[in-house]
Amino acid sequence: MTIVGQAGQSVNYKGLEVVATGIERAQNVALIDCPPTTNSQRGNARAGEEFVVVSLAFKVTPAFKETIVKKPVLTDASGKVYNTSVAIIDPGSQPEYKCSFPFRVATGTKVASVQIDTASIDLASLEKK
């Protein structure tokens, strides 16, 4: 079953409430797992590429049971899927947190949605015009 939500609205995935709060584009991004750590490494896009950085806010509800939560994937307007290097680790360790997930895409790629396993959040409305 796919759970579908709009940007700004929360989607409940196995007891985790997830909200997409923003999209930014960058050439150089912090490589920090989720919930955020203080890892010091940064990643770089190559010429002709950029990172789409999707910000997601998480809220852990009582229904959440500790489990391995899959990494988000990004789908662009043409249906192509992109992976992120950021992993969700110990998702129940904090009641609420915000994370940034960088996805390396060709410069100017229009994004459509982000998915965590069966949960999907529409991102089109977050794209800056």
Add this chain to the structure above:
Amino acid sequence: MEIDRRAFIASLGGTAAVSMMDSEAKADALEHWMEESLDEQAAAAQGGTPEKFPTVAELDAQIETRNYRRGTGNVFVNTRGNVKKLEAMPKNPTLQDFFRLRFAPANHVLQSATRALKTGMSEEIILACLLHDCAQALMKADHGWWGAQLFEPYIPEKSAFGIRYHQALRFYADPDAGYEYPDLYYRIFGQDYTPPPHIEATYKMLRNHKWYMEPRMVTVNDLYAFDPNAKVSIEPFTDIIGRHFKSPKEGLGNDNSPSAHMWRTLGNPDAPL
């Protein structure tokens, strides 16, 4: 904040210039340096002016400013002063003994393995992550190959494969697998660095290898294991070591394995010959 001592001294005009400064001037200079560094990091984090990385030529120009080679193993050199007397190894040393007495603090490899464990990776990959940079105690240059050789008499073939070839894969981004090219390599190899032909050939071989993901996952966890605030220990890996590391009863270095001499060197790096 971690201070790059060499860069700091160079910014002041070198050791000769520093030796002429009084304590107050040095303290002021250090404070100024730290403020600037913090500002640069903050700007970079907010998408501002990115850090300026050295070129290969600039890094080469530093060679004769040091009294050691960059590829030297950690147990042989202390870039910030004299080396310390090492605690003797037990009579029949185990891997854990080497972690405690020669690889310590080993934060980076412990963080890397912890991430592999928490993201549900195979035990062969977790073990590879735990061991992937340990050979840097012995030799930094070509540490993937040295590390695989050090450990392969004792560990699964897949783990040794992961250790050996993470050295080549780290230079090649693979966003599908979740690996980005890190700033760290711009900083330590130079922003215009291109891997030598044998690394390029190894990468091409690995792209078509059925075990590609073993070394690739080592590089993925490698990236996320530079957290100065992470609290890690070797305890969570005791069972995995027990299951996969064939610890010789005579102790590492005493077992006449093909890499026993490497363990003996790590055990006693003060041996004159």
